[in-house]
Amino acid sequence: MDQESGTRSFSYFAHDADIGIIGRGATLERAFESAAGATFAVMAEPESLRESEEVAVSFSEDDVELALVQWLNALLGAARERGAVFRRFVLSREGSRWSGRAWGEPWRGDSERGTEVKGATLTMLSVRQTGGAVWEARCVIDV
Amino acid sequence: MDLERLEQTGPWAWRVKREPGAARAEAVLYGDAGLLRSMDEKVLEQITNVARLPGLVGPALAMPDAHWGYGFPIGGVAAFDPEQGGIISAGGVGFDISCGIRCLRTNLASEQIAHVAPKLADSLYRNIPAGVGVEGDLQLSIAELDAVLAGGARWAVQRGYGEEAELEYVEERGRVAGARPENVSPLAKKRQRGEMGTLGSGNHYLEVQVVERIHDAAAAEAYGLRTGQIVVSIHCGSRGLGHQIGTEFLVSLAKAAGRLGIVLPDRELACAPVRSPEGEQYIGAMNAAINCALANRQILAHLTRRTFAHFFPDARLETLFDVSHNTCKPERHEVGRKSRLLWVHRKGATRAFAPGHPDIPERYRDAGQPVIIGGSMGTGSYVLAGVASSEAQAWSSASHGAGRAMSRHQALKQWQGRQLVDSLRERGILIRTRSMRGVAEEAPGAYKDVDRVAEATEGAGLARRVAFLRPLVCVKG
Numbered sequence: 001m002d003q004e005s006g007t008r009s010f011s012y013f014a015h016d017a018d019i020g021i022i023g024r025g026a027t028l029e030r031a032f033e034s035a036a037g038a039t040f041a042v043m044a045e046p047e048s049l050r051e052s053e054e055v056a057v058s059f060s061e062d063d064v065e066l067a068l069v070q071w072l073n074a075l076l077g078a079a080r081e082r083g084a085v086f087r088r089f090v091l092s093r094e095g096s097r098w099s100g101r102a103w104g105e106p107w108r109g110d111s112e113r114g115t116e117v118k119g120a121t122l123t124m125l126s127v128r129q130t131g132g133a134v135w136e137a138r139c140v141i142d143v
Numbered sequence: 144m145d146l147e148r149l150e151q152t153g154p155w156a157w158r159v160k161r162e163p164g165a166a167r168a169e170a171v172l173y174g175d176a177g178l179l180r181s182m183d184e185k186v187l188e189q190i191t192n193v194a195r196l197p198g199l200v201g202p203a204l205a206m207p208d209a210h211w212g213y214g215f216p217i218g219g220v221a222a223f224d225p226e227q228g229g230i231i232s233a234g235g236v237g238f239d240i241s242c243g244i245r246c247l248r249t250n251l252a253s254e255q256i257a258h259v260a261p262k263l264a265d266s267l268y269r270n271i272p273a274g275v276g277v278e279g280d281l282q283l284s285i286a287e288l289d290a291v292l293a294g295g296a297r298w299a300v301q302r303g304y305g306e307e308a309e310l311e312y313v314e315e316r317g318r319v320a321g322a323r324p325e326n327v328s329p330l331a332k333k334r335q336r337g338e339m340g341t342l343g344s345g346n347h348y349l350e351v352q353v354v355e356r357i358h359d360a361a362a363a364e365a366y367g368l369r370t371g372q373i374v375v376s377i378h379c380g381s382r383g384l385g386h387q388i389g390t391e392f393l394v395s396l397a398k399a400a401g402r403l404g405i406v407l408p409d410r411e412l413a414c415a416p417v418r419s420p421e422g423e424q425y426i427g428a429m430n431a432a433i434n435c436a437l438a439n440r441q442i443l444a445h446l447t448r449r450t451f452a453h454f455f456p457d458a459r460l461e462t463l464f465d466v467s468h469n470t471c472k473p474e475r476h477e478v479g480r481k482s483r484l485l486w487v488h489r490k491g492a493t494r495a496f497a498p499g500h501p502d503i504p505e506r507y508r509d510a511g512q513p514v515i516i517g518g519s520m521g522t523g524s525y526v527l528a529g530v531a532s533s534e535a536q537a538w539s540s541a542s543h544g545a546g547r548a549m550s551r552h553q554a555l556k557q558w559q560g561r562q563l564v565d566s567l568r569e570r571g572i573l574i575r576t577r578s579m580r581g582v583a584e585e586a587p588g589a590y591k592d593v594d595r596v597a598e599a600t601e602g603a604g605l606a607r608r609v610a611f612l613r614p615l616v617c618v619k620g
Contacts, residue, residue, distance in 0.1 A: 115275065116620065121213040122234075122394075
């Protein structure tokens with residue numbers, strides 16, 4: 001179930017009640033973007049979405065693992081607040097300050113729905129550099 | 144799960160063997176060998192982690208439907224004494240705070256439903272907002288939401304969603320005390336503005352069911368259940384508001400635990416002492432979310448009644464009971480012949496008070512509190528009754544569902560939503576959904592055998608079976 005897009009890719013791992021997501025990228029930020037892609041692909045097929053809406057999120061976090069959770073939950077909160085679903089993500093960092101943007105569209109009546117993601121958890125949470133200078137960010141998302 | 148790590152202490156009870164030098168309380172799992180073997184090893188790891196938390200009274204407990212969750216296992220029960228530094232854990236409640244089941248009994252028989260079932264299913268699907276990104280007709284201001292969070296199902300009744308009398312049959316009589324809407328973030332409230340009266344997705348559902356079997360005639364009579372009768376079960380929780388509270392406090396309590404000197408065996412067990420500013424902050428927000436969930440199910444019950452009235456003008460849909468299974472509540476329990484106020488976490492577990500408990504509606508007091516085990520859309524569900532032995536076994540707690548036997552990831556590989564919908568239709572079960580992916584993830588085969596879970600629940604002395612409900616129509620998110 002791996003999905004690739006340029007230097008980013010994501011996949012899933014099994015968890016009894018919920019879903020494990022893995023985002024990979026050449027940098028930590030790209031891995032976080034991939035993790036966001038994995039999370040939102042549970043709710044809607046990314047290829048079926050337009051990019052009619054843009055949203056900015058930001059937060060402060062020193063701990064990079066907690067930052068992954070904060071990033072995903074900030075996006076989920078922004079999506080639910082707007083009744084929207086996102087397909088593309090960009091994240092940058094200056095010290096402990098994280099700033100990101102996401103693009104997508106409001107839910108349409110005819111949208112094929114996946115499964116609602118309630119939030120990102122701290123379970124199986126890890127952010128690390130694997131072999132080949134690839135960053136990997138993973139956690140379980142509650143559905 | 145490797146049973147070598149367990150010691151069987153009774154026909155349905157198992158204790159986790161103590162690791163050398165382990166500084167933890169006991170951890171106990173309920174079920175038969177087959178159910179326990181089917182559980183992931185992570186259940187064992189998670190329940191022993193819970194047994195390391197401060198202020199735990201008695202063992203950390205896993206119900207027969209337990210499966211790998213986050214922090215606590217789903218099906219985890221643990222009681223903490225604030226007088227002994229006992230904690231409250233956001234991971235021990237879950238994101239879907241006060242997720243639960245409202246069960247409505249009707250005056251309709253299955254043969255009355257048969258000829259209109261497809262149209263009734265279509266109508267319920269149209270009228271019950273379900274699925275990711277689907278909002279309800281009700282759009283509330285922030286001030287109105289604050290009233291929901293303070294008032295719970297009582298707020299909904301005051302707005303015309305149902306009758307005052309039915310609140311007797313809702314846990315906490317429709318409104319939990321101690322809600323602090325001001326502890327709930329503006330974003331959590333914004334997320335909920337369009338989500339009152341919505342079902343959500345995942346394992347949430349609205350089912351029209353028929354009472355297929357009665358196991359306990361006296362309790363069934365008290366609950367107003369008879370064979371062939373139509374009932375409706377609504378499974379959902381506190382929606383976006385609860386999810387946001389869960390996400391915010393998970394991180395803030397994880398950080399607070401470090402500041403407060405609590406060593407967490409797993410960061411997901413994010414917690415703070417009940418009697419600490421951080422703990423009190425979470426408790427106020429959690430209680431607000433409980434009221435949100437109670438109001439949500441009250442509205443959905445009303446929408447269900449309205450839909451049935453279109454087909455059956457004389458139909459009566461009365462609340463049998465509304466019980467949550469993701470909560471932490473202060474309750475008095477006997478510990479060594481002394482009554483103590485404990486904070487009981489039930490994450491994917493149902494409160495199950497024994498006959499005579501003052502919090503049980505008078506009509507059911509001799510029978511015990513109704514307990515609902517929600518099964519998969521292809522098998523069925525159980526109504527059970529609380530029993531006296533559950534107090535000593537599990538702080539009056541019981542199972543809440545069939546429990547997953549396989550991950551969503553595996554289920555997606557094994558089943559296709561459309562094929563499942565077709566095969567269930569051939570078996571007389573009508574599915575209405577916006578998400579074929581969701582149907583595949585929730586495939587009946589992805590769940591444990593609900594009959595065995597209910598049997599183990601009874602065998603372990605947690606609750607006794609009253610009736611089995613077979614699904615006829617299922618609206619999935």
